Amino acid sequence: MSTEPKTQVTPEPEQEQPAPTGKAQPARRPMAAADWLPTVKTTLAAIVLALLIGAVLIALSSRDVIESLPYFFSYPWDFFSRAGDAIGTSYWALITGSVGSAHAVGTTLVRSAPLICAGLGVTLAFRAGLFNIGAQGQLVLGALAAGYVGFTWDLPPGLHLLVALVAGILGGALWGGIAGVLKARTGAHEVITTIMLNYLAAAVLIYALGKNAFQRPGSDNTQSPPVFDSATFPTIGNLHLGVVVAFLAAGLVWWILNRSTLGFELRAVGANPDASRTAGMNVPAVYTTAMVVAGGLAGLAATMGILGHHDSLSPTMAGSIGFDAITVALLGRATPLGTVLAGLLFGALSVGGVAMQASAASTPKELTEVLQALIVLFVAAPALIQGMLRMKSTDENKTVMAKGWGG
Incomplete structure (x- = not known):
């Protein structure tokens, strides 16, 4: 019996690991660009959805918007214009306060x-x-x-x-x-x-x-x-x-x-x-x-x-x-690059939250913490995002490997 022909299909050239460690084959294959795309799309969708919900909360935290509610059905434009002003002012302060200048x-x-x-x-x-x-x-x-x-x-x-x-x-x-x-x-x-x-x-x-x-x-x-x-x-x-x-x-x-x-x-x-x-x-x-x-x-x-x-x-x-x-x-899905990007996002939200509070809308700084919580909630539940936005589900290349209580 000759075993030479079978060596062409073994994974050693790709893994370049010693034979004993190759038997367990626990390592995952490197992620290609196509593998990253569903994760990036889901994460961006989670951030956008969190910002949309945050916009509703910002509007409802504005005194001017609340004052327009009693006559909403008579003059609905007042409600929507004031809500738009509050949301626009708050999010613009969030952006300019965190990345709007070299100092920021x-x-x-x-x-x-x-x-x-x-x-x-x-x-x-x-x-x-x-x-x-x-x-x-x-x-x-x-x-x-x-x-x-x-x-x-x-x-x-x-x-x-x-x-x-x-x-x-x-x-x-x-x-x-x-x-x-x-x-x-x-x-x-x-x-x-x-x-x-x-x-x-x-x-x-x-x-x-x-x-x-x-x-x-x-x-x-x-x-x-x-x-x-x-x-x-x-x-x-x-x-x-x-x-x-x-x-x-x-x-x-x-x-x-x-x-x-x-x-x-x-x-x-x-x-x-x-x-x-x-x-x-x-x-x-x-x-x-x-x-x-x-x-x-x-x-x-x-x-x-x-x-x-x-x-x-x-x-x-x-x-x-x-x-x-x-x-x-x-x-950051337990990856170094994702962790860096998530850290930058949270840092921007923290700094921008102070600017939101100081803006004309006087948005409570605690709302930035709500935004952070919403982003993490949606990112941690990709099936929810994919179901809401009719996105294709993917379970490949999961990176968070920490075991539960039985691990």
Whole structure:
């Protein structure tokens, strides 16, 4: 029996992977342009639909529009003209406030940078089959480490920034690694452990701010000193170098996931850990590595504020960035490019929301959060969008691989 003729139909030349890993075949084929089109169309349709619903909410939140309702059937034009004015004014303020000038674009990029970094951490964990809810806690520990190095160590400029940046990444990586080790060694579900670690990180921050080493001199408030100028990102106008670092991090995550052996193992374990284990991969090590890198990216997100614009450590300094990162990763369908675009969108909505509130329509800023929620809702339910708009359904190339409670 000769086996040579059968070798022409094997997938080795396309995958270019060692034979043992090829047996499990967990990796997905690269996405072609035709594969991206249905996803892009569905996402754009979700955004447009969310904006349409948002327009209705904006109209109904306007006092002038509400005042025209009692005589709607007598003079309907008043209602529609006032509603059109409110919607047009609000959305124009949203656009000009977020991308209408160089200053606005810079503010949007600065606001988007931490969302992109933390979202990349959630995305990378997704691809390994892990649901990282702990970006908030990882961000807090990263901020603690970067802040401490930034306002206590005396180093030359440049070197001080580099050391503080590395400290922030290591702080987040350490906190993420705890959840990774618990998952790898004990099987503890990462959703539970990361949620609990979020609470623990908040408690650690409060405890640290009560100590002299972290407290601002001459103040009883739970607030640290700002970092020294030598540890801050260089700025051009209102744009700091951390924005460039965020985009470089996105490129690095893309390379890791799509061009490296580690990325192949992450995607393989995320698709089928049992098959990956059979193929000889160290699944516990992959889980741990994924959470360490994810935590490091969340720690990098913390440096955008601490080292970017002199934010002091305080109980509220992290805001909701870590939780918003989950939304960004989901909206970006757990891909680096999608996460960057989703982070930019959320940053623009956040900055533009302030401009909407300051516009003549006085639109409540909370409506931008409603818009974000609607966009994510529709993106997370593509079948709903496809059914409403009679779009062709596609189930190929799903990228969010995180398992549920039984995973």
